[in-house]
Amino acid sequence: MDVQKKSFLRASGSKKTIVTSPSRSYNMSRIRSKNTKVEMLLRSALWAKNIRFRIHPDKVMGSPDIFIAKYRLVIFIDGDFWHGYNWAATRERLKSNKEFWIAKIERNMQRDEQVNLYFAEKGFTVMRFWEHQIKTRLKECVNQVMLYIESSKIGVIPNKE
Known part of the structure; x- marks a missing residue:
């Protein structure tokens, strides 16, 4: 080039x-938007715990990073910048092309909400992990998924809050 x-x-x-x-x-x-390092970290940790899943299914709205149909679970791994982590502070730090980035990231945040509502209406549970959570607290993220799966096996879904 x-x-x-x-x-x-x-x-x-x-x-x-x-x-x-x-x-x-x-x-x-x-x-990249798919197969990022943090996504691969979570996927390999879940796979090591014998949790089987689909990745980026084409026919599922929002193209979730991890999809477990058996337990009606959808997992998204959101990049801190792209999905607006700590948005109030990040928004103020933007220097170049500010209008473009604000509009883009806020559209991403709105789309995330729409996808969450869609899956909730269909009876799915949506888990969203920030990239920094996976980098720093991978074990906790995996445990959260494991808790949900174990609870759903016995028919008791943990409270989403």
Whole structure:
């Protein structure tokens, strides 16, 4: 790929590179929405506990990261930035292209709510984990899924709150 970059000297004498549209586009294309590292962490931990599931089923609304039809469980792994974790603070820290990012992330948050309502109406339980939760507290996330599955086996679904 032919990446165009412009370099100039700052007043301090250090060099700064401005990323142009083609290279920014290339960088953004490298960001994955499926099979991310945190998703793979949770999936491999669940698989190790003998929890079997489908990933990204095509015919299911919202393309959940993990889908367990037997227990009517849908799991989403939300990226902290893309889905608005701590949105009030993050929103204020945005510097470039602020209007675009605010609109995009707020649309993602609205879509997340619509998907949650859809699955609730269909009788599914939706679990959403933030990427930082999986990175720092993977065992707790897995235990939450295990608790739900064990409870649903005996017919007692834990309270969602």
